[in-house]
Amino acid sequence: MTPEEALRSHRWCKLIVGASYHHVPAIRNLALVYGLAGVSCLDVAADPAIVRAALAGLDVAQRWGMPHRPWLMVSLNDGEDPHFRKAVFEGDRCPPDCAQPCRPVCPTQAIGWLQNGTGEWLGVTADLCYGCGRCLTVCPPQRIETVPQTYDPLALWRGPLGSEIQAIEIHTQPDRETAFAECWARLAPVIPQLRAVSVSFPDLPDLESALRARLAAMHPFPEHLIWQVDGRPMSGDIGRGTSHAAAKLGTRVLAMGLPGFVQLAGGTNDRTPQDLAAAPALAGAAFGGYGRTLVADLLARGGDHLETDAEAFTAAIARAKQLVTAVQGGTPPSPPQICYPA
Template sequence: MDFYSPRRSLQQGHWFKLICGASFQHLPAIRTLALVYALAGADCIDVAADPAIVSTAREALAIANQLSDEAHDRGYNPSLPWLMVSLNDGEDPHFRKAEFDPAICPPNCSRPCEAVCPAEAINRTGVIDDRCYGCGRCVPICPIEQIATRSYVYAPEVISPMLLQAGIDAIEIHTQVGRTEDFRRLWNAIAPWVDRLKLVAISCPDGDDLIDYLWSLYELMQPLPCELIWQTDGRPMSGDIGDGATRACVKLGEKVLATEIPGYIQLAGGTNRHTVPKLEALGMLHNRRRTSVSRWVSGIAYGSYARSLLLPVLNQLEAMEMMPLNCRSTVTPRTIETVPDLLWQAVELAAPLVGQIKSPERFLQVI
């Protein structure tokens, strides 16, 4: 069978990455998201750097491989995606959790935090920790200003043996302009293991002297024996907010694309259904309208928007877990492949988003 090849996708400019979330730790949802988007043709699944999460994602990808023939028969183009984990060299909004004491909440509070949470991670008991992925939308909206966030940074001496021995394919390092020494410490811990990887991605938001900073990181990492992606993080964790969220990521992509820095350019931060049409209109995609461009955006990473597409399915599956399978059982956890109708419904929801970058003539106007 002809699978999408992640490396070929990068080279040809139709790379699709699913971001489960650097702080998202809800194992059932991660398993479903990884399985569904692999069947839909994703090239990379990005998860939190946690052994249990890595194991769950690998299990999901193994199931996707078993179901690949059926996916192909149904008209999809399943992939054998690379598994990536995200790390950080300092404080970063992707690596945090919200928290508050529900006992302090006024009895008559309208609970705007619960309404605004895209992960459905807030209820009357407070924040459901494994569901929160740190978007921060609840913080400014609290009427009594009691919601705080706690951040964390991975210790370099711990992450390398813990994760790279687990058989991951790629790492992504979240950094910010001005953190050269912090990046160096993290990289020195990773470098001995890099020859086992297929890909290193560097994710960085905009800032003064961004291009000079990226060049300094490139020189620090040399020689690099694997593929390199520059992830331009336009407006983090905002793709599901609205149509205009994609403007920042496209603008930042243009900025980095204009340089001659080696490596592939991949957008993130505000990506949604409007990102591909916007890139196409600007001639920033390979073999789309303007064929004379020397460089192009090689791929797009989707996080909050990709997850929001499957939220109805995730909720339905979770509700099924609360139902007995027969009169002798009480609560039996369901995995989505045990509910085939729901599985292929989910793939049908995910496929148009993947197809925008891979098969635009079929999907560009669908979602």
């Protein structure tokens, strides 16, 4: 099923690789595995090295018989946003008797012992951090800060990579109508070259007015518009119930009758196919932490080129395919494949 067919038939399944996730080998392998699983779209950071990593994974997937090429989407923001930040702290300022609760809560094992020529210290491996914020809330002396990630919205289109990108996502937040309109205006030259533009938002105050204000700024209007409802941001791997928040928000947005497709995100997991079946007007779902965690152990085993470990490669594709098929094929969801924290 091509991405366009998936969107039009409400079987759209996107993998959110992460707006701030920069681990090149993992991104290449995620693109490879989910490309072969038949995903509709890969959503990556708007960074040339990351786009190249995703393209490299898709090129390998093509050689392995990928059923169709998913659209490549890059994520941008109209201002400060939790999806566009990285955690930082100076480990030598941590209390020596701290039990380090920041480490086990990190879904990507980004917090650990880092080394340089003079020794080692506790810190965050920036490439692995995608800004989920879980470490911030558990640090007793609140030593962890965040650094915003910013991207030049048009940088990718000044070089050859622009022609490889089929979609853009703009993350917006409350009270940012003007910033959103300015962001859209900056992107106006490239929007006609794209297949889709997605607008990602949490449950904004006075939601319908906020979305209609953004709609009014959409000149030119994209070929396909996707409203990405970010129900409970970056939480799909925390527990099954998080999918409900996205589904509830999605149903509210559907009732507004806005032009475009409505797609779930933020809390999506193995429960989401059931939620989609209950609301068939929803166009589909995007999976972030859940989709990545589903194959993380196999990716870690396979190294930089997952296909060199036949067992891990095959198993990763099978797991990814179960998730994609549950959305695209309308079959009952598979049993949970990951262990949620207690």
